[in-house]
Amino acid sequence: MKAIGIDLGTTNSAVTRYDQSRGAASVLANGEGESLTPSVVAVRQRDGSESLLVGRMAVNFAARRPKDTVLSVKRLMGRDYADSDVAQARGRLNYEIVPGDDDDPRAHVSLAGKTYTPAQISSMILEKLKRDATRSLGEEVTHAVITVPAYFRDAQRAATREAGAQANLVVKKIIDEPTAAAVAFGLEMDQQDRRRVLVYDLGGGTFDISILHAVKDKAGNNHFQVLDYVGDSWLGGDDFDGVIVNKIIEWVQAESKVDPSDDKKFLFLAKSHAEQAKRQLSQLPEADIVIPAAYRQPDGGPLVDVEMTVTREQYDALIDPLVQRTMSLVQDALGRQNLSPDDISDVLLVGGSTLTPKVYESVESFFGKSKVRRNINPMECVALGAGILAGTLNGVECPGCGRSNEEQAAVCEECGHSLAGAAESADAPVIYEVTGMALGIAAVKGSQQDTFVPIIPRGTPYPLPEPMRRSFQTTDGRLIRVPVYEGDSAVASENNEQGVVEYELPQELDVNTRVDVTFNYDSDRIVTVRISVPGTGMVKETTLRTDTHRTPAPEPEAVDDGGIGWREELVYLEAETRRFLQTHQQYIEPAQAMKITRDLDAAQQALSTQDAAECKRMSNVLRSDLFGSGLASQFFLAERAVDGASAPVARSINAAVADVQRSFQQGNRQLVEEQALALRALVAKALEAREVAEVGDAETYEGLLRLLDE
Structure with missing residues (x-):
C-alpha cells in the first residue's frame, strides 16, 4: 500500500509522501517538474476529437477557450444549484454552471457541451496527481489523505471523498487544512512541549481560522485538540x-x-x-x-x-476590506473561546495569500511579530501535514486490548470493545476534532414551524462516545417528517439541509405520541439518524447521504405555468412580504425577522441581475416566509380570509385575531396557543368556502415534530 497526502486546493494542488526512515514528509514534483499543480481542467477539441487537459496544460490552453476551462471548482463542491454561493459563482466564473436533472439538486458545470459534477472535475485533478505520484515513486499509489477547508460542510466533505473514490483512491482520511498545517508544525515541537496554536489559513478560495492545543508527550507523539474553527467559504x-x-x-x-x-x-x-x-x-x-x-x-x-x-x-x-474581514473572523474565533491574543503561543500562516505583505503585516501587528511562524512554506505545509498522516495513519488502537483496527471499524476485532473515540495508532499524530456547526432538525416550537433544534451542538468532539438524543411529539397525521440541517441559525431553512427522514407512524400507535430523535456522528462525519417511540418496538435508523435528492433545482424558464412573468411575480411577492414584515413584525421571532429582511435584500439583488432561475427561487423563499412565520402568518391568512368574506364571518375572524393579539401582549403563552387553534379553524373554514386551495399546505405542519419542553 502506497499512500500520499494531497492538498486539493482551489487554485493549486500539491502531493507529498512520508519517508519513514527520515520521519519527515516531502513534496513530490508533478509530470511537469513543478511542486504545485494548477487545479484547472479543460477540453481541447481538434479535428473532431477531444482531449482532456489538466493542470499547467489546461492553464496554457485556457485563453483560447475560457468557456471550456474549469477553475476554482472547489468552491462548488457539494453545493446545490439553488445555493446562494452558486448564484454568486455564476456571475464571477468564466464557465457555465447548470442545474442537474430532476433527481439531482447539485450544481453541475458545462464543459465542451457535457455536464459534470464538481466532484467529477476534482476527480480528474486527483487522477493526474495520483498518476504523477505513481511515476515519481515508481510504484502504484493506492491510498491518500485529502485536505479540505475546516469550514467545509458535510456535503462538501462527502463530495471530496466521492472525487477520491472516482480517481480510484482509497481515502484514508479527510482532514481539515489548518489541522494538517498544525501536524506539519508539530515536527518542530520539543518533548513535553505545550502550545496553543492559531492557524490563519488564507488560500485561493477559502479562509479558515482554527485554534488548537498542541502537545508532544513523553514518548514523542504529537496530540492535537481542535478547540474551535470559523471560516468564510468565499474569501481568498x-x-x-x-x-x-x-x-x-x-x-x-x-x-x-x-x-x-x-x-x-x-x-x-x-x-x-x-x-x-x-x-x-x-x-x-x-x-x-x-x-x-x-x-x-x-x-x-x-x-x-x-x-x-x-x-x-x-x-x-x-x-484592505478583505484583510479586515479575516481579522474580524480571528477576533470572533478568539472571543468564542474567551481568549485574547496574549493567550496564543504560535500563529501559523498557511496558504499562498499569506505571502501578501498587507496580510502578514496585519497578523503580526495583531499578535506580535515574534509569535508568527513563517519558517514553514505556507504553500506546502498543508500538503506536508497530509503526507505525515498518510504515512503514519494505520488504524485505531482498541482502548480495551490495544489491538490496531481498521479506521472504519466500529468495534475491536479481537475483544469486541467499542472503538468510539479510540485514539489513532501510536505512530500517527493523535487528533481530537470537533463539529464546526450544530447538527439538528427542523421542528415546531410554539407556533413557529421553521425552528432549528440542535441535537449535536457546535463544538462537540467526535466521534461521539454515545449517540445524542432529544424528544419530540408528533403534530398532524401519522407522518413523521424529520428534515436534518447543519448550521448555526435558529431558523432551520437558513441552515444547510443534509437530508430528510420520513416514517409513517404504525396504526397501533396514537397520534400526538412522543418520538425520540437520536444522532450519531462517526470519525468520517457521517450522521446516523434514529427515530423511535419509547416503550414500543418502533425504530427507524438511516445513514444520511448528502448526495441524495433534497429540493429540486429551480428551472430556468422565464414564465410559470400560470402565465405570470417571473419578474412580475417576484415584484409582487417582494412588496407583499415587505408589507407583511412591517405590519406583523412584533409577532415574528427576531431570528425569523432577520431572515425575512435578508431574503428581501436577496430578492432585490435577483431582480437587479435579471436571473430567471434566481428570481423563481426567491419567489419560493418569500412564499415560505409569508406562510411559515408562526402567529404573523396566521394573521396574514386571516386578512386574506376576511377580504371578501360575509360580514358575520369577517367579524368572527377579526374578533379571534384580537383575542390572540391581546393574550400575546399579556404574555399568556398557553392561552395564545389555544386561541390560535380556534383562529386557524375559522380561517381554514372561510378559505375553504372560497376554494382558496393555494394555502392549504400552509395550515398544517406537514409531519414536522413538536419540541417537548425538557
Missing part, C-alpha cells in the same frame, strides 16, 4: 485577484469608453494577469499590467490593449 486569493480585475475594467472604461465586463474571454485574461500582478506586488512597489488585444469590441471597433500600472499602495487599499 481569488477575491484579491478580483479587485485587480475590477481595476483593469475601470481602466478600460476610462481609456476606451467601452465596457468589457460581460466578455468571458476578457475576464479570463484579466484574471490571469491580475494574479501575476498580485505576485509581483508581494515583492515590488508596483506592477505593470500589459494585455495585448485584450478586448474585441462587438461593434467591430478597434481592439483594446491594456497598458496600466498598479502600485503597492493602491493594491493595499483595494484589499
